[in-house]
Amino acid sequence: MQCPLLCKEFVIDIWQIYYARSKGADAILLIAAVLPDLDMKYMLRICKNLGMTALIEVHDEKELDRVLRIDGVELIGINNRSLETFVVDTSNTRMLMEKRGDIIKEKGILVVGESGLFTPDDVAYVHSAGVSAVLVGESLIKEEDPGRAIAGLFGKELLS
Numbered sequence: 387m388q389c390p391l392l393c394k395e396f397v398i399d400i401w402q403i404y405y406a407r408s409k410g411a412d413a414i415l416l417i418a419a420v421l422p423d424l425d426m427k428y429m430l431r432i433c434k435n436l437g438m439t440a441l442i443e444v445h446d447e448k449e450l451d452r453v454l455r456i457d458g459v460e461l462i463g464i465n466n467r468s469l470e471t472f473v474v475d476t477s478n479t480r481m482l483m484e485k486r487g488d489i490i491k492e493k494g495i496l497v498v499g500e501s502g503l504f505t506p507d508d509v510a511y512v513h514s515a516g517v518s519a520v521l522v523g524e525s526l527i528k529e530e531d532p533g534r535a536i537a538g539l540f541g542k543e544l545l546s
């Protein structure tokens with residue numbers, strides 16, 4: 387199986403998207419907290435033209451509402467880590483899904499639960515809130531065997 391590659395960066399300029407694509411990225415992170423709506427819309431168009439997926443990251447209701455007003459959004463990441471305080475709270479995902487899950491579902495948008503996921507219970511918690519995928523950093527990079535760590539995080543053996 388070929389693994390899709392996400393460029394996880396603070397993207398503020400278009401050249402970064404072309405650069406990521408030239409290095410083999412399939413998807414790129416666009417952070418609503420650092421991008422005006424017009425930039426997000428333009429960058430989303432560039433991504434589509436390049437055959438890339440944009441993972442649009444939000445932290446709160448205000449950012450989520452801005453993103454939900456943009457046409458063509460297919461993938462939203464709800465970050466449980468505040469960019470201002472770095473405090474992690476996984477209930478952020480649940481809270482935003484409770485508030486906007488209906489419209490997200492109606493629009494056919496997939497949601498990624500991001501940050502602060504260390505155990506199968508954490509993953510199950512955000513899954514039960516309605517996310518279809520997770521973005522995990524710290525708990526995997528600290529492990530010697532990432533494949534085993536991923537399987538452990540999902541609470542079952544995924545690799546055969």
Ligand SMILES: O=C(O)c1ccccc1NCC(=O)[C@H](O)[C@H](O)COP(=O)(O)O
Binds near residue numbers: 500501502521525
């Ligand atoms: O990515 C950055 O440059 C960065 C800067 C400042 C604070 C955090 C930053 N990144 C955090 C991550 O990329 C996390 O690894 C990712 O959100 C996943 O979260 P976790 O599983 O808790 O590591």
